[in-house]
Amino acid sequence: MSAVNPGAMRFAKVALKRLLFPLILFTRQRYRCVICGYFGPFAHKRTAKPLRSRLNAKCPSCGAMERHRFQWQILGDISKPSAWSEQSLLHFAPEPCLEERLRPRFRTYVSADLFRSNVDQQVDVRDLPFADNSFDVILCSMVLHYVEGYEGGLQEIYRVLKPGGFAMMPVPMIHEKTNDEPAKNSILKMVVEPGPDFYDRYKTIFDTVTICTSLDFSDELHFFLEQTDDHAFPMTLSHQKQADIIPVVFKAKPVVNLYATFPTQGQE
Numbered sequence: 001m002s003a004v005n006p007g008a009m010r011f012a013k014v015a016l017k018r019l020l021f022p023l024i025l026f027t028r029q030r031y032r033c034v035i036c037g038y039f040g041p042f043a044h045k046r047t048a049k050p051l052r053s054r055l056n057a058k059c060p061s062c063g064a065m066e067r068h069r070f071q072w073q074i075l076g077d078i079s080k081p082s083a084w085s086e087q088s089l090l091h092f093a094p095e096p097c098l099e100e101r102l103r104p105r106f107r108t109y110v111s112a113d114l115f116r117s118n119v120d121q122q123v124d125v126r127d128l129p130f131a132d133n134s135f136d137v138i139l140c141s142m143v144l145h146y147v148e149g150y151e152g153g154l155q156e157i158y159r160v161l162k163p164g165g166f167a168m169m170p171v172p173m174i175h176e177k178t179n180d181e182p183a184k185n186s187i188l189k190m191v192v193e194p195g196p197d198f199y200d201r202y203k204t205i206f207d208t209v210t211i212c213t214s215l216d217f218s219d220e221l222h223f224f225l226e227q228t229d230d231h232a233f234p235m236t237l238s239h240q241k242q243a244d245i246i247p248v249v250f251k252a253k254p255v256v257n258l259y260a261t262f263p264t265q266g267q268e
């Protein structure tokens with residue numbers, strides 16, 4: 001009996017999903033996936049934790065969730081994919097649907113996580129084993145709110161980022177204002193429960209912070225979050241629909257002083 005090729009199996013499964021989802025759920029709203037190009041209904045995400053359950057969240061073809069697709073869009077808008085083959089990328093807590101597309105396209109791709117073993121580097125974001133100015137792009141999505149002393153992580157990310165490079169470091173928006181002392185028994189288990197003001201803290205370390213919002217993109221791309229229940233999240237657009245934002249932080253290139261090599265007046 002011949003062995004089944006796992007790659008072929010996966011391809012067949014994806015092809016079947018792409019075909020069947022729009023047929024079975026023909027009455028549902030159709031969306032477009034910016035990662036794989038699928039057009040049709042998205043899958044709901046149901047989990048035991050109601051806060052994490054969302055409607056029309058997942059692309060049935062590539063498995064990307066709203067935030068993955070939004071990040072992919074912003075990454076491509078800021079760093080043109082044609083330049084990736086000359087660039088280096090550090091990817092914390094890598095999402096499989098992004099990793100499989102980014103790894104072969106960047107000149108250097110390093111995946112990293114403190115706990116997972118299926119990454120290139122098992123590292124603590126507060127103490128990175130990389131030289132200064134190592135990476136053109138750093139992705140660190142949905143990580144920092146779980147890190148005690150995350151400020152040290154921000155400083156490390158700044159240190160290993162190349163001048164002219166950028167990082168994307170979104171965290172979930174839980175409150176109108178960041179809560180630095182979450183209840184010990186909170187089911188969220190975050191060391192800080194962020195609000196939009198959390199990104200002001202990035203401004204103390206990075207040279208420029210740009211906030212990208214899902215409101216700037218068509219609803220057809222479904223970058224917004226669609227809760228299954230009413231929750232008082234910040235940036236709520238309607239009773240269940242919530243806008244999303246991605247902060248992009250930049251490390252400036254040093255300013256070249258054209259006159260530095262010339263003697264200043266009175267020093268000849």
Ligand SMILES: [Zn+2]
Pocket residue numbers: 033034035036037038059060061062063064
């Ligand atoms: Zn997709």
